[in-house]
Amino acid sequence: MRSSAYERASVWDVVSPAGPSRLAGVGMAGFRDGGAASAGQRVIPHPSVMLAVDFGSGSPVVADAAGRRQRGSVAAGPGMGFGGSVWVRGENIECLQVRLSPLITRTVLGVSPADLDGVVALDDVWGREAARIRERLSEASSWEERFALTEALLERRCGAQALVDPEVAWAWRRIVGSRGIVRVEGLASEVGWSRKRLWFRFRSQVGLPPKRAAQLVRFDRAVHRLVAGEGTAQVAAEGGYADQFHLHRDVMAFAGVTPSVVAREPWLAVDDVAWPDHTR
Structure with a gap:
């Protein structure tokens, strides 16, 4: 049963929004490390574009098989972690993770999923806006406030023009x-x-x-x-x-x-x- 599987992963505190996002193709969740990430967690490939915005006292480190490392907030294209090649390590991690449909990625990020070669720093994609959202998430008093802040940011970044055939x-x-x-x-x-x-x-x-x-x-x-x-x-x-x-x-x-x-x-x-x- 799913409940027994969740018990094996209870070292992560997980929070999801009260309802679905107003934006089609967007999912959000909050994660707080309870000790799991210090030993390292394998990233399992998923058919979405992933954003992870960290705001806790510790910064996650994402490493791939080639030895490349990204610390802190990151973005990655669909299928990240192919072959078990990507791991996340760190302590005292708090982050808000966003899953984006590839169909809306370019409107939200300003780059195509094909431009996300491996794992890239979110600062390289969003510039100063990445630092601003991290600061606002750290100052928020609840997860619901963090979800609302992130959704508002995503809405502002979404353009009216369809960028996918x-x-x-x-x-x-x-x-x-x-x-x-x-x-x-x-x-x-x-x-x-x-x-x-x-x-x-x-x-x-x-x-x-x-x-x-x-x-x-x-x-x-x-x-x-x-x-x-x-x-x-x-x-x-x-x-x-x-x-x-x-x-x-x-x-x-x-x-x-x-x-x-x-x-x-x-x-x-x-x-x-x-x-x-x-x-x-």
Whole structure:
């Protein structure tokens, strides 16, 4: 059951807003470290763009397999942590995390998901506004006030102009709506584009090529079923995988660990608490 999974991750204090965001494609959650991050936490890839705004007495350090490190507030494109390559460490961490649909990322951040190469400092994306929101979050007296401040900032940054092709948006929603179980080869003909054009436009606007996006969405659904206690045979059969070996191979590729290990990851265990809307 999900409750037993959450107990394994109770070292994190997790808070979610009272209701869904007014902005489509936005999800928020608050995290306070209770000792988990000091030992290091693996980042599991997710099909969204992630922002983490820290405001506590300690600063998280995000490190990848190449030895690159970012301290403090960061932004990252969809699929961050592929292969189990990204870890977060630190003590006394308090942060507000935002998940953005790739379809609205450029309007909110001013850059495309494809421009978020690995993990980048939020200051490099938002400039002085990153420092201002950190200060205001630290001065806020409650999580609800922090969520309201962040949503107001996101609303101000959202432009009226759509910055994603309708065909790309349709293909992304088709992938998400099918939980990654879709014939990617047929998407181009469904939108009336050539496969080459769809691949190029989708990759430049979403940050991943269509096939990888479908694999990531399917993986995300599968690992959340695993952490909820479902067996690998059932998850594989109902999740669009040819067999258990296919599921094992994809989990190893995305998370860097076996299905049984990934099912015990603390951050996955709290996702239903932190992200009840699962907005993409």
